[in-house]
Amino acid sequence: MFSFEYTHSSYIDMINDLAERLQVKLKDNWLFFPEEIASGYYRVLQLSNGLDVSIINCRINRDWLFSSKSDTEEYYTLRFDELTIEKEIRIGIDTDVVERGKETVAVAYLTSSLFDWYYHGTKGTTFKGVNILIPKEWLGKLMGVEAFDEILPAYLALKSRSFTMEPLDTVYYQLIKEIMEEDPDTPFPRLYVENRVQLLMERFFTRIHSRVSLADVQSNIKPDDIYTVLRIEKILVENFSAKPKSIEELSRKATMSSTKLKKIFKSVFGLPIYEYYQQKRMLKAGELLSTGKYSVKQVAVTIGYTNVSNFVTAFKKYMKEEPSAFIEA
Amino acid sequence: MIVVHLKHTNYKEVLKSISEQLHLQLTGDILQLTPDIADGYFKVVELPNGLQALLSDVHYHVDVTFKREKSDEYFSILHFNDAELSEPLHFLRNGKQMFDKSARRAGVTLSSNANDLSFTVKGNTKAKSINILLPGRWINDNLNRYNELQVLSRYNAMRNTLVHPEPFDAQNRVLFDEVFQTDETNPLQSMIVKNRIMLLLEHFLSKIYRKMQEEPTQPPRKIKASDMGKLMEIESLLVRDFGQPPPTIALLAERTGMSVSKLKSAFKRVYGTGIYEYYQKNRMQKARSMLLTGQYNVKEVGTQLGYSNLSNFSLAFKKEFNILPSQV
Numbered sequence: 001m002f003s004f005e006y007t008h009s010s011y012i013d014m015i016n017d018l019a020e021r022l023q024v025k026l027k028d029n030w031l032f033f034p035e036e037i038a039s040g041y042y043r044v045l046q047l048s049n050g051l052d053v054s055i056i057n058c059r060i061n062r063d064w065l066f067s068s069k070s071d072t073e074e075y076y077t078l079r080f081d082e083l084t085i086e087k088e089i090r091i092g093i094d095t096d097v098v099e100r101g102k103e104t105v106a107v108a109y110l111t112s113s114l115f116d117w118y119y120h121g122t123k124g125t126t127f128k129g130v131n132i133l134i135p136k137e138w139l140g141k142l143m144g145v146e147a148f149d150e151i152l153p154a155y156l157a158l159k160s161r162s163f164t165m166e167p168l169d170t171v172y173y174q175l176i177k178e179i180m181e182e183d184p185d186t187p188f189p190r191l192y193v194e195n196r197v198q199l200l201m202e203r204f205f206t207r208i209h210s211r212v213s214l215a216d217v218q219s220n221i222k223p224d225d226i227y228t229v230l231r232i233e234k235i236l237v238e239n240f241s242a243k244p245k246s247i248e249e250l251s252r253k254a255t256m257s258s259t260k261l262k263k264i265f266k267s268v269f270g271l272p273i274y275e276y277y278q279q280k281r282m283l284k285a286g287e288l289l290s291t292g293k294y295s296v297k298q299v300a301v302t303i304g305y306t307n308v309s310n311f312v313t314a315f316k317k318y319m320k321e322e323p324s325a326f327i328e329a
Numbered sequence: 330m331i332v333v334h335l336k337h338t339n340y341k342e343v344l345k346s347i348s349e350q351l352h353l354q355l356t357g358d359i360l361q362l363t364p365d366i367a368d369g370y371f372k373v374v375e376l377p378n379g380l381q382a383l384l385s386d387v388h389y390h391v392d393v394t395f396k397r398e399k400s401d402e403y404f405s406i407l408h409f410n411d412a413e414l415s416e417p418l419h420f421l422r423n424g425k426q427m428f429d430k431s432a433r434r435a436g437v438t439l440s441s442n443a444n445d446l447s448f449t450v451k452g453n454t455k456a457k458s459i460n461i462l463l464p465g466r467w468i469n470d471n472l473n474r475y476n477e478l479q480v481l482s483r484y485n486a487m488r489n490t491l492v493h494p495e496p497f498d499a500q501n502r503v504l505f506d507e508v509f510q511t512d513e514t515n516p517l518q519s520m521i522v523k524n525r526i527m528l529l530l531e532h533f534l535s536k537i538y539r540k541m542q543e544e545p546t547q548p549p550r551k552i553k554a555s556d557m558g559k560l561m562e563i564e565s566l567l568v569r570d571f572g573q574p575p576p577t578i579a580l581l582a583e584r585t586g587m588s589v590s591k592l593k594s595a596f597k598r599v600y601g602t603g604i605y606e607y608y609q610k611n612r613m614q615k616a617r618s619m620l621l622t623g624q625y626n627v628k629e630v631g632t633q634l635g636y637s638n639l640s641n642f643s644l645a646f647k648k649e650f651n652i653l654p655s656q657v
Contacts (some may be wrong), residue, residue, distance in 0.1 A: 048378030170652045171621070187538040190470075191531045194377070198524045206517055206623050283655045286643070290653055321640035 002037050003065040009075055009113065011044040011052040011133060018042070037062055040127075047194050052133040057180050060125045067118035075113050076134040080176055080200060082106040082168060086124025091117075106168035108204050130179055132201060166207060175200050228254050229265045236273065237280045240303040244277050282318040285311075289326035296323045330449075331366060335397045338404070340373045340381040340462060347371065366391055374522060380467060382526050383460040386509055389450050396447040403465035408438040409505055409529060410494065411565065412456035419449040420491050427492050431558015435565050436494030437501070437533055439484065446491075457509055461530055484537050493554060495537070496561055496599055499607060502568055503614040504529045515622075552595055559585040560599050563592070567608045571615060571634040575608045613649040616642070620657040627654045 004021060008014045012029065019026045022034055029044045040058025047053060083105045111117055121127065168176070179196045186192045232254050236245065250273070251258040265273050281303050288299045300311035315323045333350055335343055341358070348355040353363060358373040369387035376382055411434070412418075418429040423444050440446060450456065488495070497505065504525045511521045552560075563581050581604070582589045596604050612634055619630045631642035631654070646654045 170656055186535065188531060188534055191527070191534070195524070195527050195531050198520075198527065202517060202520055202524055203621065205520070206621070287653055287656065290643075290647060319640055320638065325640060326643075 001063045001065060003067070005067045005069065007069045009073055009133065009135075011054045011131075012046070015042065015044045015054070033058055035061065037064070038127075045190075045193065047197060048190075051138070051197075053197055054129075054131045054133075055179065056127055056129045056131075058127055060121050060123060060127060063120075063122050065118060065120045068113075073113065074136045076136070077111050077113070077117075078108070078132040078134060078201060078204060079111065079129060080108045080131070080168065080172065080204075081127070081129040082173075082176065083121070083128075084126040086122060091119055106173075108166045108168055108172060108200075110204075110208075128176065128180060130176055130197065130200065132197065166204065171203060172200065175203075225256070225260075225264050228256065229261070232261065232265065233276075236277055240281045240284055241301075242304065244274065247273060278314070279318060282315055285315055285323065286319055286326050289323055292327055296327070299323065330392045330394060332394045332396060335395055336400065338400055338402060340383045340460075343383065344371055344373050362387060364390065366393070374519075374526065376461075376523055376526060378467065378470075379464075381462050383462075384458070384508065386457045388455045389452055391452045392449060394447055394449040397442070397445065399445050400442050402442075404442045405463040405465070405468065406440050406442070407461045407463060407530065407533060408440065408494075409436075409459040409461075409497075409501070409533075410438065410456060411435045411497075411505065412454060412458070414451070415453035416451040418451075418454075421445075421447045422491065427489070429492050429494075429558070430555060431561055433558065433562035433565050434494060435502075435561040436490075436496045438490040438494045439488075439537075440491065448491075457505075459505065459508060459526060459529065461526065463530075484541055493557060495533075496557070497564060498536075498600060499602075499610040499614055500532055501529060502564075502611055503618055504532070506568075506615075507618055512624075552599060556585075556587065556595055557599070559587065560596055563596065563604070564600065564607070567604065568611045568615075571612045573635065575605065578604055609645070610649070613646055616646055616654065617650060617657065620654055630654065 004018060006014050006017060008017070015026065015029055015031055019031050022031070022037065024031060024034060031042045033040060033042065038058040038060050040056070042054065042056045042058070044052065044054045085105065175196050179193055179200075182189060182193060232250050235253060236250065245253075247258045247262065251261045254261050256264070262273060265276070271279065285299050285303050288294050288302060289296070294302070296312070297308050300308045303311075305311035305314075312323055315321075319326075331351070333347055336346070344358065344360055345355060347353075348360050351362075351366060353360060358375075360371040362369050362371075367387050367389045369385065371387070372384045374382045374384060414429070414432055414434055418434065420427040420429070423446075508522050508525045508529075511518050511525075515521065563585060566581070566584075567575060578589055578593065582592045585592060587595065593604065596607070600607050602610065616630050616634055619625050619633070620627070625633070627643070628639055631639050634642070636642035636645075643653050643655070646652075
C-alpha cells in the first residue's frame, strides 16, 4: 500500500512533497510516477487567474491511499474524476463513505477543505482527473456569483450523497479529453488548457445553479426538500428495466407524505412523478436506439416493455416518431 | 462631428477618458451613452492574467472619430466587429487614408499601437465590438515552441485587416453573439462572458497561426473588397434568425448583385463551407449553446430554431455533434 497524506492548500506544495516522497524529479510541475507505483503522470498548473489545477492520468500498479486532512483554512476543491476500477475503490468525505466495485465512476463534485477526504484505490484502477482548488472568496468575487452563497453551504453539507456527485456526460468527457490529450500543435497551449478548465467550471456551476436555484426561487420550497426530491429523482430513473417504484415507496424513502412529495416533485421537475419517469424512459430509449447497436425489440426489453407495440405507441407519443426512425441516425 | 482621443494602454483609463471627453457619467466599468450622440454602451471586462476587453454595442446618431496615438509599450489589439455601416468606414493610418466600403462588417481586425490610427464612424451606424488588448508580454508568456509573436506581426504586415477584416466563421459567430446575448440575470453571466472572449481569442490566434503555417507566402485571396463586404452581409443575414427558414440562394444572389454560381463559389472560398452548410452549422452551434445554458429543454430549443419536428432536430444535432440534444 502506497499512502500519501497532505493538508496543503496549494497543489504546487503538494506535488513537491509527492516528488520528494517518490524520489523523482519534477519538470515544469510534471511528475511521472515510478513504475512500481503507477504508470502515468500527475501535473499541476496555475491558471493565470490564480487558481491551482492538478491533472492526473495514470493506472495504479499498487493499492494506494491518498488522503487530505481537514484544514482550518477554508477552500473548495472541484473534482472531475473518471475512474475505471479493477477491484474496488473507497472515497471517504468526512464521515460518509462511497464504495464502488468493479465499474467506471465518472463524476464531478465539490468538496470543502473543512472535511477529511480520501481515495483508497486498488491496483489496476485507471485514474483520470482534473481538480481545481478554489479559495472561498473566489466564487463570489471573481465570478460574481453571490447567488451561490446560500446554495453552497447546503450543497456541501450533503457531502457524498448522490446529489452532489454529478455524473460526467459527453460534454464533460470531451473537455477532459481535450485537457489530457493536449494537441502538441496547439500554438497557445496554456490558453488552450486554461479555457477548457474554465469551461468545466462554467458547466458545473451552471448545472448546479439550474438544478437548485431555479426551483428554489420559483417556489418557497425549503432547500432540504429540494435535495430530497433530487435524491428521489435519482432513485426513480436509475433502472428502467424494473417496475417503477410506487409513490408510497418513494415517499417512504423521502420521509415525506405522498401528497407533499408529489407537489414538490412537480414544482422542481415540472412534471408529475410518473410522467417524468416516462419521459426520461423514452429519452433513454431514443439514446439507445440512436447508437445503432440495438433493435427496437432489444430496447423495449431494456427499458422494461414486454410488449413491443406498447413500447412503439408510448415512444411515438413522446418522440413524435417511430422508434425505427432513430436507428437510422 | 465628435472626436475622441484614445491612448491604448489600459481600457479602464480609455473608458474614463471617453467619459470625460463626452461629459458623461461612468457607472463602474460601464459607460452608457446619451441619445444626442448614440444609443448604447461601452464596457470594460477584466480577463485573466491582466488582459482586458472593451465591449461596445452602439447605434451612433452622429459622426464620431476615434483617434489613437501610438505609444512606446508594444500592444496588439484584436477587434471583433459586427457593424451595419451607414456609410464607408474611414481610416487614417500614419497619414494614409483607407476605406471599408462594405455595408456590413462582420469580422476580425488585428492592429497594433505601433501606428497612429484614426477611424470615423458615421451617424446611423450600428456596431457591436469586442476589442482585446494584448500586451507583447502576454503573447510571449503564452508561447509554445514557435515564435507566435513573429507570426502575428507577419500576418499583420501581409494582411490589411483594417480594410479587409478576417471574416467570422461559424464558431466566432456563436461566441460573439453569446457575449452580447447572455442573460444579465444569470449569476454566471460575467464568467460566461469572460470565457467566450477567451475562446474567441484562442480560436482566432490558433486559426491564423495555422493559416500562416500552411501557406506562409500566400498572397491575399483574390476576392474583391466590395464582394467581401457583400459576403459578410450574406453571412449576417444567414445567422440572424433561425426561427425563420433561411433566405434562398437566388434571393441572396439578387441582393449582392452576384450570379448564383459566383456567390456560391466566393462564399465557399471565404467561409470554407457551402451557404446552407454554414447556416446549418451555426444553427446547431446555437442549439448546443442554448442547451448548455440549462435554461431550455430540447423541445424549446428545437422550436426556437425552426424545427417543427423534434426528431428531425435530434437527428440533425446528432449529425453535427455525434450526441443527442438530450445528452447535452
